[in-house]
Amino acid sequence: MSDLSNICLPCGICCDGTLIGFVELENEELPRLKKIMDIEDERDHGFFLQPCKKYCNGCTIYSERPKQCGKFECGLLKSVEEKELEFDSALDIVNNAKQLRISIEKKLEVLDFELKSTSFYFKMVELKKVFSKKELDDTLTQNHLKLKKELIELDILLSDKFGVTLY
Numbered sequence: 001m002s003d004l005s006n007i008c009l010p011c012g013i014c015c016d017g018t019l020i021g022f023v024e025l026e027n028e029e030l031p032r033l034k035k036i037m038d039i040e041d042e043r044d045h046g047f048f049l050q051p052c053k054k055y056c057n058g059c060t061i062y063s064e065r066p067k068q069c070g071k072f073e074c075g076l077l078k079s080v081e082e083k084e085l086e087f088d089s090a091l092d093i094v095n096n097a098k099q100l101r102i103s104i105e106k107k108l109e110v111l112d113f114e115l116k117s118t119s120f121y122f123k124m125v126e127l128k129k130v131f132s133k134k135e136l137d138d139t140l141t142q143n144h145l146k147l148k149k150e151l152i153e154l155d156i157l158l159s160d161k162f163g164v165t166l167y
Ligand code: SF4
Pocket: 007, 008, 009, 011, 012, 013, 014, 015, 019, 072, 073, 074, 075, 076, 077, 162
């Protein structure tokens, strides 16, 4: 039987770079957070890139996590909390998203895309731009098309179920 208390425990896709590319930080929390995590500074506005280095099967700085992290609730979590969605159905959706990510990453390992990004989220942003170029359509192999299909599937899943448009 699944843990009925919190869908975030088996999920974590807002911390591992699947759902979100970066987390913005509030100015007043920067001094405190700089002591416990790596922060990118840009004109006084702090942020950090995902995947979060503090994520390891859960947030390892939970009680000290940034405000933005504490406030974030995706659509899936809200649906479970409001009892519109059963926990196990939500878990199936989470696992589907994770499987799609794994499958996309495996395809990327063997396909000849030169992507600048290291994070999964920003790789998806780059890929979406690549696939949107109509002039490339005739050059795409079957494997490219399978990758494109999964990318679209993940995009729709994240948008429909988690309420976050990826890219
Ligand atoms: S259910 Fe939503 S808020 Fe919770 S970990 Fe997953 S993506 Fe994040």
